[in-house]
Every structure is written in structure tokens, then in C-alpha cells.
Amino acid sequence: MAAFANILVGGAFHAAVLFLAAAGLQLVFGVQKILNLACGSFYALGAYFGVTFITAAAGAGLSPWLILPGLIVAGLLLGVIGPPIERMLRSVYERDESFQLLLTFALVLMFQDVFRFIWGANPRSLDSGYLIYGTINAREFSVPVYNLLVIAAAIGTAAGLGAFLQRTNFGRILRATAENRAMAEALGVDVRRVYSAVFTLGAVLGTTAGALVVPTAAASLDMAIDFVIEAFAVVVIGGLGSMRGALAGALIVGLIRAYAIALYPEVEVLAIYIVVIAVLLVRPTGLFGRPLA
Amino acid sequence: MRPPGAALVALAGTAALALVPALAPAYYATLMVPFFAYAIALLGFNLLFGKAGLLSFGHAMFLGLGAYGAAVMAGVLHVHSFEAVLCATMLAAAIVAVPIGFVCVRYTGIFFGMLTLAFGMLFYSFLFKFYYVTGGDSGMRVPRMSILGLDFARYNKIEFLAGPFYYYCLALLVAAGVLMWRIVHSPFGLHLRTVGDNARKAEYLGVHVRRCRLVAFVVSAAFGAAGGAILGFRIGLADPELVYWTQSGQLVFMAVLGGFAHFLGPIIGALAYIVLQDQLQSLTPYWRFVLGAILAVVVIGFPTGLAGLADDLRRRFRRSGA
Numbered sequence: 001m002a003a004f005a006n007i008l009v010g011g012a013f014h015a016a017v018l019f020l021a022a023a024g025l026q027l028v029f030g031v032q033k034i035l036n037l038a039c040g041s042f043y044a045l046g047a048y049f050g051v052t053f054i055t056a057a058a059g060a061g062l063s064p065w066l067i068l069p070g071l072i073v074a075g076l077l078l079g080v081i082g083p084p085i086e087r088m089l090r091s092v093y094e095r096d097e098s099f100q101l102l103l104t105f106a107l108v109l110m111f112q113d114v115f116r117f118i119w120g121a122n123p124r125s126l127d128s129g130y131l132i133y134g135t136i137n138a139r140e141f142s143v144p145v146y147n148l149l150v151i152a153a154a155i156g157t158a159a160g161l162g163a164f165l166q167r168t169n170f171g172r173i174l175r176a177t178a179e180n181r182a183m184a185e186a187l188g189v190d191v192r193r194v195y196s197a198v199f200t201l202g203a204v205l206g207t208t209a210g211a212l213v214v215p216t217a218a219a220s221l222d223m224a225i226d227f228v229i230e231a232f233a234v235v236v237i238g239g240l241g242s243m244r245g246a247l248a249g250a251l252i253v254g255l256i257r258a259y260a261i262a263l264y265p266e267v268e269v270l271a272i273y274i275v276v277i278a279v280l281l282v283r284p285t286g287l288f289g290r291p292l293a
Numbered sequence: 294m295r296p297p298g299a300a301l302v303a304l305a306g307t308a309a310l311a312l313v314p315a316l317a318p319a320y321y322a323t324l325m326v327p328f329f330a331y332a333i334a335l336l337g338f339n340l341l342f343g344k345a346g347l348l349s350f351g352h353a354m355f356l357g358l359g360a361y362g363a364a365v366m367a368g369v370l371h372v373h374s375f376e377a378v379l380c381a382t383m384l385a386a387a388i389v390a391v392p393i394g395f396v397c398v399r400y401t402g403i404f405f406g407m408l409t410l411a412f413g414m415l416f417y418s419f420l421f422k423f424y425y426v427t428g429g430d431s432g433m434r435v436p437r438m439s440i441l442g443l444d445f446a447r448y449n450k451i452e453f454l455a456g457p458f459y460y461y462c463l464a465l466l467v468a469a470g471v472l473m474w475r476i477v478h479s480p481f482g483l484h485l486r487t488v489g490d491n492a493r494k495a496e497y498l499g500v501h502v503r504r505c506r507l508v509a510f511v512v513s514a515a516f517g518a519a520g521g522a523i524l525g526f527r528i529g530l531a532d533p534e535l536v537y538w539t540q541s542g543q544l545v546f547m548a549v550l551g552g553f554a555h556f557l558g559p560i561i562g563a564l565a566y567i568v569l570q571d572q573l574q575s576l577t578p579y580w581r582f583v584l585g586a587i588l589a590v591v592v593i594g595f596p597t598g599l600a601g602l603a604d605d606l607r608r609r610f611r612r613s614g615a
Contacts, residue, residue, distance in 0.1 A: 101403075102588065108542075113581045113585075274415070277408070
């Protein structure tokens with residue numbers, strides 16, 4: 001029973017991180033109709049930068065208690081890469097989706113060597129400073145409070161994103177642009193600015209997810225291309241472009257992965273992709289996706 | 294590119310490639326063997342992408358089937374003839390491709406890409422995790438085989454690859470090219486192009502859209518397996534990296550670099566990619582960055598690829614000459 005609960009919390013932690021990154025992917029796909037293969041690179045960038053930022057901040061006298069807010073700040077700071085990359089993608093909005101996919105693949109290749117150049121080929125990790133928040137122990141059940149805080153942060157982000165999209169003016173403009181770009185433009189929406197903002201927000205969600213995961217796992221070169229596979233599984237299961245889908249998909253993938261690793265490690269990725277194929281066969285648009293036109 | 298033009302380019306290219314082992318160091322001849330493998334795989338890939346308009350992001354799966362097929366046939370079952378291995382792996386890939394294709398070709402665009410990616414990753418994780426069957430991340434050895442019933446036992450591995458096997462692969466590529474040319478210009482090829490241009494109209498005209506796509510998928514799988522078997526033979530190893538999704542991305546890269554709208558485009562792209570990668574690797578440890586930048590420039594600035602660029606130049610030249 002305790003083992004079961006441990007796995008549950010582990011899976012939920014992974015799901016929280018997956019949700020953040022997948023929400024960014026969904027936002028960009030929903031509004032700009034671009035499937036961003038570089039989402040994994042943003043995630044890895046957040047992880048690497050998180051290590052550097054916290055190490056530097058600790059050297060400058062940051063209280064170890066501030067590691068969680070510090071990592072979030074590190075993720076947010078990386079938002080600066082959003083606008084220039086969006087500017088680059090702008091040239092292929094009108095093109096076939098295979099070109100869009102390829103351009104983001106080019107970004108994946110380039111980021112891979114940027115990481116190698118700045119941080120080297122060896123994995124980088126933070127000393128397990130996150131244990132400063134303590135762990136909750138109850139008989140065999142044991143979970144670091146840090147993991148619970150990250151789960152809470154992801155739930156908070158989900159609620160915040162929902163409120164932002166549904167209730168604020170900019171959220172409405174965003175949804176209108178996603179619905180019909182030409183009509184939104186005709187009504188006076190500055191689509192360029194919207195795209196730039198959406199892409200930056202999507203990137204920030206990815207980098208923050210990466211930064212938050214780094215106290216528990218090392219940042220490595222394979223991280224980017226491995227993560228894409230999981231993030232894609234999440235959005236395909238949930239349905240492309242749907243926020244609720246990202247949440248459901250992240251939970252499904254996170255939990256399946258946690259239980260597969262604990263019970264039968266051989267099927268870790270296999271199990272996720274069997275679910276992906278099953279969902280695509282029964283509901284090609286995913287659990288919360290809209291029917292194909 | 295009009296047919297005579299393409300035939301001329303193909304003929305000149307074949308002649309130039311035939312001279313490589315005689316003129317260049319053995320290193321370059323062995324470097325060309327993966328080129329032949331990718332070129333054959335891309336001929337199939339482009340039937341799907343260039344003609345039917347279906348972008349597969351899991352095509353490395355078939356390269357892997359070819360390489361692992363060769364490893365199983367030659368290493369476990371001790372089949373010594375490469376021709377037998379080639380035929381068997383192509384047949385196996387075609388058989389595997391029927392159910393996968395049946396599922397995938399129900400969708401187009403991004404959904405087709407994601408579904409093929411999912412199947413590719415499924416195969417990858419099988420290869421990677423079930424190490425007692427597949428050797429896991431250390432892969433499976435592909436022993437040396439005979440070609441055309443000859444062992445060439447006098448030659449060491451490098452000499453064999455740079456000599457007899459080089460010409461053997463060149464002949465295979467020519468044969469694959471001729472075969473694909475016939476397929477593309479057959480009634481089936483024309484049907485497929487109509488499907489790629491406008492699937493709804495094609496259906497209205499009585500074309501079996503799904504059946505066409507499925508046949509293209511199966512044919513491209515067989516070509517992919519042939520390429521994979523050659524790759525496995527060249528490296529002497531079938532390992533799961535060959536099936537990872539970045540490998541599929543690399544295939545798409547080659548096709549776009551060369552120009553997928555042209556028959557010879559993907560072959561040109563494979564050649565350019567192999568040479569470029571080799572040169573960059575000797576220049577800088579950050580060759581991926583340069584390749585990524587080149588890909589970005591091609592996608593943004595020259596979406597018709599090298600073949601399209603050559604076409605443009607020729608047209609401009611002709612106009613200024615007239």
C-alpha cells in the first residue's frame with residue numbers, strides 16, 4: 001500500500017512537469033498551428049540554466065530555502081529566447097506543416113550543440129538542496145515536500161492558465177485568433193504580437209518545467225530529444241491544442257510511466273506508446289480534441 | 294526536371310560514382326556505402342512524401358527492420374548470402390508495413406506523422422528494452438556475408454567495402470532507381486500523384502485513395518529495409534540508435550535538402566548530407582549546429598532544395614542566353 005502511494009506521488013510529480021511543458025506545446029499548436037519539436041530543447045535549456053542560475057545565486061548568498069522560487073525565476077528569465085525564435089518561425093506560417101516540423105527539428109539540432117558548447121557533454125546536476133523542504137514520512141510512505149510543492153505549482157499554473165484564457169481580455173483575443181486568424185486580424189487584432197506572446201508563453205512553460213525538474217534529475221544532452229517523445233505522447237493522448245487534454249494526457253503518461261518503472265521496467269516507453277496508438281485508433285483527435293474537419 | 298534531363302543527370306552521376314573507388318582513397322569509398330543505403334531508403338520514403346504527400350516521421354523503423362533483419366538472418370540463422378538476406382528483410386518489412394500502414398494511412402498531415410512516430414518509437418523501445426532478445430543498447434552483430442555467392446576472402450573488411458561491395462551497392466541503387474522510376478510512371482504512380490495533389494478529387498474520379506496510400510507505404514517500407522540491411526552490413530552492427538526518431542528526422546532532412554519534388558532530389562540530398570556531415574565532423578565538434586542552421590536556411594529560403602536550386606539556375610541561364 002505504501003509502495004503504491006509512493007509510486008502515485010512519483011507519477012504525479014512527473015505528470016506535473018509533463019503538464020507544464022505540454023501546456024506550452026498545446027498553446028503554441030492551438031494558436032499558431034505549429035507542432036514544436038523544440039519543446040524538448042526548451043525543457044533541457046531550463047534544466048541547464050536552472051543549475052547555473054541556482055549555483056550562481058547560492059554563491060551570491062541566496063537562502064537555500066528559496067531554491068523553488070529561484071528555479072521558477074530562472075525559467076521565466078529564459079522567456080527572452082521566445083520572440084527571436086518566433087520571428088524565425090514566422091517565415092513558414094503559410095507553408096506546409098512538414099516544413100514547420102522540419103524547422104523546429106533544425107532548432108533541436110542547433111540547441112543540442114549549444115548545450116554541448118556551454119555546459120559540456122557531461123550531465124550537470126544540483127546538489128540535492130531540494131531536501132531542505134524536508135520529507136513527509138509515514139511508515140514506509142516517504143515523499144520529498146519539494147515534489148508536492150511542484151505538483152501544487154503545476155495545479156496552480158493549470159488554474160491560472162484556465163482563468164487567463166477564459167476570463168481575461170487577452171485570453172479571449174488569443175482564443176479568437178486560434179479560432180479564426182483572418183477574422184481576428186480583420187477585427188483589428190495585432191496577430192503578430194499575439195503570436196509572439198503565445199510562443200514566448202509556450203517557451204516559458206517549457207523552460208520552467210525543465211528548471212523545476214533539475215533538483216531531482218541531472219540535466220543531460222539526451223534530455224531534449226527524449227522528452228519530446230513523452231510530451232508528444234501527452235498531447236496526442238489528450239488531443240492536439242486542448243488544455244484539458246494536456247492535463248489528462250500528462251496524468252495518464254506520468255502514472256503509466258511510474259507504475260511501469262516500478263513493476264515492469266521493460267515496458268516503460270512501450271506502455272506509453274501502446275496507449276498512444278490505442279487512443280489514435282479509437283479517437284484520432286485525442287480524448288479532448290475536436291473532430292477533424 | 295524533364296525526363297531526359299533527369300536521365301542524363303542520373304547517367305553522369307552513376308559514371309562519376311563508378312570512378313570514386315579508382316580515384317579517391319578507400320576512406321571515401323567506404324563513406325559512400327551509407328550514402329547508397331540512405332539513397333535507396335529515400336527513394337521509397339519519397340514515394341510516400343513527395344508523391345502521396347504523407348510525411349512519415351517514423352521511417353527509421355524500416356531501416357531498423359532491415360539492419361536487425363540482417364543481424365538475425367546472418368548472425369542467428371547463419372544465412373550466408375546477402376541477396377537472400379536482402380530479399381527476406383524486404384519481404385519482412387513489407388509484411389510488417391501492411392497492418393501499420395493500414396492504420397496510419399487513414400490519416401494525413403500531422404496525424405500521419407505522429408502515428409508513424411509512435412510506431413517507430415514503439416519499435417525502438419522494444420529493441421532498447423528487451424535486451425535478451427535484441428541485445429539492448431549494444432545491438433546485434435551483423436556478420437560479413439557473401440555477395441553474388443562470392444566470399445572475397447582475400448579482402449579485409451575495408452578493402453571489401455571499398456571495392457566489390459561498393460560496386461554492388463551502386464548497382465543496387467541503380468536497380469532501385471530504375472524500379473522506382475517505373476513505379477512512379479506507372480498508372481499506380483499517376484494515381485498516387487493525384488491522391489497527393491487532391492485526395493478528394495481523386496476519390497471522386499474513382500481512385501482508391503487509401504489503397505494507393507497503403508501500397509505506397511508498403512513499397513517504401515521494403516526500400517527502407519533494403520537500405521537498412523546495407524547500413525547494418527556496413528557498420529557490422531544493428532543498434533537501436535538506427536531507429537530513434539532523430540534518425541527519421543535525418544531522412545526527412547536529406548529529402549528536403551535535395552528537393553523532394555524531384556525524382557533525383559532525395560538522392561542528391563543524401564549525397565550532400567553524407568559529404569557535409571563527414572567534412573563538418575572533421576572541422577568542428579559542433580557539426581550538429583551547422584547542420585541545423587543549414588536545414589533552417591533550406592527550409593526558410595530554398596524549400597525546393599538543391600534540385601530546385603539547380604532548376605532555377607538553369608532556367609535563369611536559358612533566359613539570359615535567349
